[in-house]
Amino acid sequence: MKKQVTKTLRGKKVSRRSVLKGAALAAAAAALPPVGAEAAVWEAFFQKHFQELNDRDLDKIIARLEKEYADRFGKHISVTASKPIPGVLFGYGLDIARCIGCRRCVYACVKENNQSRDPQIHWITVLRFQKGDKWISDLENADKYYNPAKVPEPGYFYMPTQCQQCEKPPCVKACPTQATWSEDDGIVVVDYNWCIGCRYCMAACPYGARHFNWTRPGLPAEEINTQTHYLGNRPRYPGVVEKCTFCIQRTRNEPGQYPACVEICPVGARKFGNLLDPESEIRYCIENKRVFRLKEEVNTHPKFFYFFAT
Amino acid sequence: MRRFLPFVLIVCIGAVLTPAMAPGESSAEEKAIWRTEPVETGPKEKGIPEFFVPPPPFSEGIFPCSDCHADQETNPNRRDLTEMHEDIQIINHAEDQRWCLDCHNPDDRDYLRLASGRLVSFDESYYLCGQCHGTIFRDWKAGIHGRRTGEWNGKKTYRLCVHCHDPHQPRFKPIEPLPPPVKPKDIK
Numbered sequence: 338m339k340k341q342v343t344k345t346l347r348g349k350k351v352s353r354r355s356v357l358k359g360a361a362l363a364a365a366a367a368a369l370p371p372v373g374a375e376a377a378v379w380e381a382f383f384q385k386h387f388q389e390l391n392d393r394d395l396d397k398i399i400a401r402l403e404k405e406y407a408d409r410f411g412k413h414i415s416v417t418a419s420k421p422i423p424g425v426l427f428g429y430g431l432d433i434a435r436c437i438g439c440r441r442c443v444y445a446c447v448k449e450n451n452q453s454r455d456p457q458i459h460w461i462t463v464l465r466f467q468k469g470d471k472w473i474s475d476l477e478n479a480d481k482y483y484n485p486a487k488v489p490e491p492g493y494f495y496m497p498t499q500c501q502q503c504e505k506p507p508c509v510k511a512c513p514t515q516a517t518w519s520e521d522d523g524i525v526v527v528d529y530n531w532c533i534g535c536r537y538c539m540a541a542c543p544y545g546a547r548h549f550n551w552t553r554p555g556l557p558a559e560e561i562n563t564q565t566h567y568l569g570n571r572p573r574y575p576g577v578v579e580k581c582t583f584c585i586q587r588t589r590n591e592p593g594q595y596p597a598c599v600e601i602c603p604v605g606a607r608k609f610g611n612l613l614d615p616e617s618e619i620r621y622c623i624e625n626k627r628v629f630r631l632k633e634e635v636n637t638h639p640k641f642f643y644f645f646a647t
Numbered sequence: 648m649r650r651f652l653p654f655v656l657i658v659c660i661g662a663v664l665t666p667a668m669a670p671g672e673s674s675a676e677e678k679a680i681w682r683t684e685p686v687e688t689g690p691k692e693k694g695i696p697e698f699f700v701p702p703p704p705f706s707e708g709i710f711p712c713s714d715c716h717a718d719q720e721t722n723p724n725r726r727d728l729t730e731m732h733e734d735i736q737i738i739n740h741a742e743d744q745r746w747c748l749d750c751h752n753p754d755d756r757d758y759l760r761l762a763s764g765r766l767v768s769f770d771e772s773y774y775l776c777g778q779c780h781g782t783i784f785r786d787w788k789a790g791i792h793g794r795r796t797g798e799w800n801g802k803k804t805y806r807l808c809v810h811c812h813d814p815h816q817p818r819f820k821p822i823e824p825l826p827p828p829v830k831p832k833d834i835k
Contacts, residue, residue, distance in 0.1 A: 592801025
């Protein structure tokens with residue numbers, strides 16, 4: 338193949354290959370932290386993948402994050418990285434016969450998990466359907482902006498959706514940097530320090546459960562939940578994807594609390610527990626009630642079960 | 648089996664006593680049969696574990712009922728309440744078949760009374776509700792019906808039926824929804 342050659346301004350001949358090499362080097366240099374940046378910035382830049390971190394590294398990273406958050410919000414925000422409890426696989430139940438569409442869960446989740454208030458991010462979306470109309474086969478056209486004076490409205494029913502914590506999560510397959518993965522207790526998590534913001538996972542998710550931080554999250558310091566988890570509700574960066582983690586900062590304790598949405602639900606439509614424990618509430622639901630999972634035909638195997646208790 | 652034995656006994660005693668109450672007998676005799684000492688509220692059934700249930704949501708100053716009722720003669724007739732408790736209307740709770748004394752113990756108003764004659768305190772009113780709503784009672788015990796707070800693998804707080812359902816008007820009242828999400832076109 339004939340070598341492509343161009344002339345520079347000074348008449349020197351430069352090959353196409355060396356121009357490209359130079360451009361690549363310049364781009365790489367531009368991507369590095371600026372000269373004189375704080376050590377913390379360099380540390381964050383060379384931070385390993387979460388699953389490759391040993392406990393000592395993790396402690397250092399958490400200390401760095403806590404300092405960063407203290408500087409930004411003016412108060413101590415505790416970051417934990419508690420591990421999955423052995424013998425636990427989380428499952429969730431939602432009683433559609435009970436849900437009245439009041440959206441208490443949506444805002445309890447925002448508060449608990451430090452979602453951006455402005456621009457608004459909601460991890461839970463409550464869908465409204467007209468009785469007798471297309472329903473489960475037409476989720477995309479469901480109404481999520483309903484706003485009557487009182488709920489429930491005659492002639493309608495409601496179905497909240499959120500991350501279904503799939504056993505075969507398509508979002509994990511789509512991620513080019515392995516910044517999202519399924520933990521041993523079944524929670525699909527995101528390492529915000531590894532997410533590059535490509536949003537492939539959002540395109541891959543059949544449930545619309547992932548949300549993108551287009552800007553720095555608008556999170557007032559006085560509203561922040563100071564009990565956070567590294568893989569969950571710690572303050573996010575601009576340009577990363579986030580999603581429901583079954584309130585990993587609450588549930589992954591011994592004893593562990595219920596997720597915030599379970600506790601707030603005024604009609605008790607939300608159930609949560611260990612799928613591996615035959616005595617758990619969620620197992621009772623699955624064994625005794627009529628349950629279904631969303632979009633079963635796409636083989637994602639959600640651990641989020643909708644049921645009818647009556 | 649031993650767990651159910653006291654229960655079986657209560658049912659048997661009930662069965663023995665019931666035929667004595669032929670219809671048309673004087674109300675004095677009827678009262679005599681039902682005037683039991685406030686008994687132990689019976690054995691704990693399986694599934695009503697040591698979970699904490701908060702105290703019943705009484706209107707302020709209404710309990711103990713015996714403060715007023717102890718000296719009053721019981722009027723067993725169905726009527727509109729005009730002198731007291733005017734706010735209590737039985738609505739959406741089988742009002743045609745139901746009257747105060749079907750649930751409230753006429754002889755000691757501080758207790759509720761099951762169809763079997765067993766008295767239960769207001770703290771354990773779920774036994775009363777469970778008489779008719781058996782399937783719901785079963786789900787409630789399993790943690791499926793009703794709201795739970797606390798620990799998924801530890802201590803939980805249950806609620807009494809009456810914390811969410813007014814026993815005299817049990818249907819859930821519609822509530823105001825929280826605001827809908829911002830539409831994408833309105834995000835600045």
